[in-house]
Amino acid sequence: MYRTLENNQSTTLEVDKIDILIAQMVNGLSYGMLLFVITCGLALVFGILGVLNLAHGSLYMIGGYVGYSVTATYTQSFWLALLTAPLVVAFIALIMERTLLHYTYKLGHLSQVLLTLGVAYVFHDIAKIIWGTNVLSIRVPESLAGSVSIAGQLFPLYRLVIIAVGIVIAVGIWWVQNKTRWGAIIRAGLSDREMIGALGVNISLVFTSVFVLGGILAGFGGVVAAPILGLYPDMEFQTLILALVVLVIGGLGSIAGTFTASILVGVLETFGRYLVPELSMFLVFTLMAIILVWRPNGLLGKQVAEG
Amino acid sequence: MYEETILEVNAINKRFGGLEILKEVSFDVSRGERIGIIGPNGAGKTTFFNLLTGDLTPTQGTIAFHGKHITNEPNYKRTRRGIARTFQKNNLLEKLSIFENLLLVLQRKHGIKSTWFKVRNNRSYRALYEEAEALLETWGLHGRRNTKVENLSYGEQRQIEIMLGVATDPSVLLLDEPTAGMSQSETDYIVELLKNLPEALTLMIIEHDLDVIFGLSDRMLVLYNGHVLADDTPEAIRDNQQVNEIYMGKARVV
Amino acid sequence: GNSAIQQSGGSGGEADASEDKVKIGAILPFSGVYASLGKDLSDGMKLYFESVDWEAGGKRIEMIEEDTGADPQEALKRTRKLIDQDDIDILTGAVSTAVAYAIRDEIVTNKLPYLTSHAGGNDLTREQKSDYIWRSSFSSWQIGNSMGKWAYENIGDRIYVAAADYAFGREVSAAFMESYKEAGGEVVGQVYPPLGNNDYASYLTTIRDSDADGVYAFFAGSDAVRFVQQYEEYGLKDKFQLLGSGWLVSEDLRESIGNAAEGVHAASFWDYNLENEENGKFTEAYEEAYDRRPTIESLEGYDAARILVETIEALDGDVSDPEEIVKAMAAVEFDSPRGPFAFDQNTHHVIQDMYILETIQEEGRTENSMIDQIENVQDPGK
Amino acid sequence: MLQIKNLNAYYGESHVLHNLSLKVGQGQVCAILGRNGMGKTTTIYSIMGMVPKREGTIEVAGRNMVTAKSYHISKSGVGLVPQGRRIFPNLTVKENLLTTKTNTENGWKHDDVFKLFPRIEERQHSMGGNLSGGEQQMLSIGRALLTNPKLLLLDEPSEGLSPLMVQEVSKIIRQLKQAGLTMLLVEQNLAMAKEIADYIYILNKGRIVFEGAVEEFNGDIQKKHLSLSS
């Protein structure tokens, strides 16, 4: 940055700098919202099922790949991909929950971690068999392809659309979690599955639904992110780590927290890349460490009372 | 009874957010006293215990033990000073056996240093084992020493809860509804056990079973809405009109 | 034999039970981020071996492939396995430079002839060079240096440099800057995003604000796709010429990159559209066999296999002495699809022509076309 | 209403209930008494489908439920006030009440529960885990009532309640009885049990050792079956 400024002797230097800051802010926001779209499924499943789904990244990846197949091979429609990919992933999530995850609720978190990691490994190779190892990408639909100028700087329209999409999803999830009976039942099931059954709730059905919903969100995120992040081997693990970081910074079980954390991480990473490019990876983890030491339950995580 | 005051509670207050649960509670305890604490549900009895043991810290006010301020001391330090407690809701090491639960208590009681890093057949450790066995014998649990606590019935777990409290060999023992969930015969047994505790031991008991509480206490404290409504002899409490109204109702002590 | 005796016996020379075979070990990534490169290298080798019916110097060629992922530790383990258990005669492969460095000592102590077929770290044929290590692919210096002078002469005297933050990326950009500055150009800024970075928006915004004439970028794989795409999305394409290495717009990425690749200038030692007889034969055969276009890595595999076959031919199939193998390998010279091929006897590194490519739009897709050629680029070896 | 025949229940390898048979008629209140660890809770949980392995028959309103899932049993009209309250600690009081499936239109509603236990209403925004023991017990009872059961299982509902509250709860139970609700009650508070129940079973080591109308239950029987020496 300094190098650039040194060479830029013009008197409009100050103005330029502010423009750049605004531009980076928008970049940060859109990247943050992209993170949110990717993370929200994980946050939902962990926040209310208590399952740390390490296969979330894989579901996201499958969403992206299916989206690719739909756009590149069979039809040319991004919108169709946006519709079908989440459904396909939802179906996979359904199978996964019913045949595997189902058994682990009584076994505790660690078993789930191991199980979902195993599933992620299996999906990794399956995806390799089906889609190969080349880098693939989904084309942005024509209608969203252009660029928009903000504060004299160009931005891809698609990035701005992502900001809107993120907000819509956030509101939707928040509403389900807080304004419906569903949220209460699920959280109850988390602390005492047996008892919620004795109150007449078929908790396995509820759990399955939530997991499938998480799958839908993962698949959706996969399609939405593919035009920007691309599809390639190992993408799921890269995404997973980032998603976990966002999840933890926000605090478990709080969609508002995940939302806040997404923006925070997005903005911080963007500015980190701008100011200290080599350290950007370091910065995110440092942020997480600082936040956790300062607030041991994440930004907005609730201290769950003991029974 | 001894004249020596061991615990001084001075105008403590406890708030949870906007709720003021305890208001200006002041209170002295002498060595060897047997104090019964009663009061309606939600009066703040358990909270009061939590403040004494350090599981919570008061919003205002001070607590002194043997003249030393312990208001903000963490719970483990108070336990080492000799303040032990049992929990209203069973709070045990569920996946461990009864014996292992007990062993942990004894190990701490004798100071971890004396047993630190010593393997089983070491002398001091063997002494610990023997003490544990003896305690289990007293409590009639010897036959089930290796049963995991989570496999015990509710009432049986309540007994372990009390046993662990007593095993610490404290100078002040706080019992939070010790006999709740126990059958009549087990209750009688426990009451007998408690009566036989050393005279110098100070006992504070929260209990809704009137027979138990009147049978054990020589002084009674009534908490109501976060303040002390009465602090008197059992006989006086029995006849206290207000206590009857808010707490005992038609229930009579037999 | 047991290990205690093997070790104390010292010689390690066991009677080769399979006299009629030459065992070639190949350490390649079939998983992880470099998986597609590994696959292409492997396919290229197989294509050539197939063309000689897996026979050379009267012996059958047996190729044992080991998956290293992108992980040097794994590679070291695999190499040990190839040496100890499979008793290979020659080793080839390594996509990641880190892998090549990791196995280097093991190879030297075991006196195992090794033909590096991709990994480009400079030191492998400089400070770390060894009698047993020969490289047929490229060095990071070759890739970066070739573009430096050309960029000054053809693009402008102010360049911004962006490269993935890992050893290879740093080396390529350093080589580029060295020759670019030497030619008289000025580097107005440098930025090194982490390897596997997923959003370049921030970097691009910074670069956009500079007053450079062009941007030199080293990225590969998914990084390249994202960088080139976002370069266009953020409107940099209209402002600065994008320069880079062949991997920026490689054969297997361009379809994913789409039109954003158009106009990029890249330096490479081979391209699909090179016009020479060998390349025509190679690309045709490859497409016939695998039904897709070859990539740089396919070519590297193909050439490596050819070098191995010619080495064995020269020895009449007698691969019992590693020194002889190395000597024979050093002498291999031929016309490769990339142009004339020969080893530098001093550095053990290939001397080859470098090409400047431009990506153009053609019949609804992008193609690379050669616009300039730099002959006989030889790594300085220092 | 409830008929259990030859029920055997197991936790893993341990066999807890042995050929247990009991019956609760429509509108009747039966009490199960017994010392600690004799299998009372296991009986209740068996009916509710919460014991891992059960054999025999458990008929609720004529339908055998011995293999049914607990949500199924609950939906068929069985409500439970479990021992130890089992409040959801991470939910507020209000949310705790929200979790129940209210089976009928005109039955217990949230406001009715609040009217019954004003204390709970005051604390409706507190986390369940922060309630006092007695408050939790009230919440647990209220939660069960909200399912509007045809058969209510109460496992030591008076535990942790103040004497005044015990009388209150006892009164409510009697009112419910009058309204025709069938109940199975486990109680250590003998006075309360005698006041409410029509019929009494005493369990010892997983077997029924006494059964009879409440009038037949006297000091001798108490001494014989409920004292430590038994």
Place this chain on the structure above:
Amino acid sequence: MKIYLKFSTALLLFAASPFILTSFHINLLTEILIFGIFALSLNVIVGYTGLVSLGHAAFFGAGAYTAGIIAQNISANLLFTLGGAVLLSVILACIIGLFCLKVSGFYFLMLTLAFSQMVYSFVYQSTGWTGGSNGLSGIPNPILFGWELSNTVWVFYVVASLFLVVYAILGIITESPFGKVLVGIKENEKRLKSMGYHTNIYKYAAFVISGIFGGVAGALYTYFNGFIAPSDIYWTMSGTVLIMVLIGGAGTMLGPVLGAALIVLLETIVSTYTNMWMMILGAVFIIFVIFFPSGIYGISKDIFKGIQNHTVRPKVKNISNEKVS
């Protein structure tokens, strides 16, 4: 007594292995033992204390890089390099533990991850010392009492003896009253505090112990490999060792070693036959969770118990009757 017998047997077996096994297998065994130590060290906090860490690679890496850097720049003396590795692991564990023990559960998992990734970034960026992404190569062989451990067998003997020592130390620690307290913390920390234990100190001690032996494993890995890569300090390494502990059987002594053996063997053997080894590894994880949730150690114990049950006792026992009152 039995314990000594077991140890002597292990000692004899280790001493004899180079005369029985090929050097490939000796290498494999060495690697298993190194990861065995690594898994055992993690087990102290995961299995006994109930603190699940996803950042244990930090200590492995710290040990490995310290040993490597010391060997390259100062002296290849084993006592030196190992001592340096231990020292740095202690310092690192003391610092990381100070922060990480402020949180619990999943947050602990992620905070340890954060710290180890910070260490990773540091190593990755410090190209001058560590070789950055290329890794640290050309590390001289370790020297023990003037003797260069130049071949697999010597390294194996060093690793095997250290393995026995570490196993014994950790065995004693976990069996000690101290170890019992750790188990208590895992079960119910609140209650332990009420018993009078200053649980934070115990957790901290456990964390540091765990870090030290993680560092030891790292140093041994350097002797064994002669090469260190940043991937040795990456979170995937933490993940692998955590899996070893879980699959083997957390909270047991033998379990983590068995887990290490299984994972190392699987990775080595399966990947020579197929490129789809991740799928197979994944399937193994799944099978373990669904069918053998208590790990390898659990399986062997179940089988053993099953045999006993069939021969000695009736299958269903009546607990109620056992009650003495």
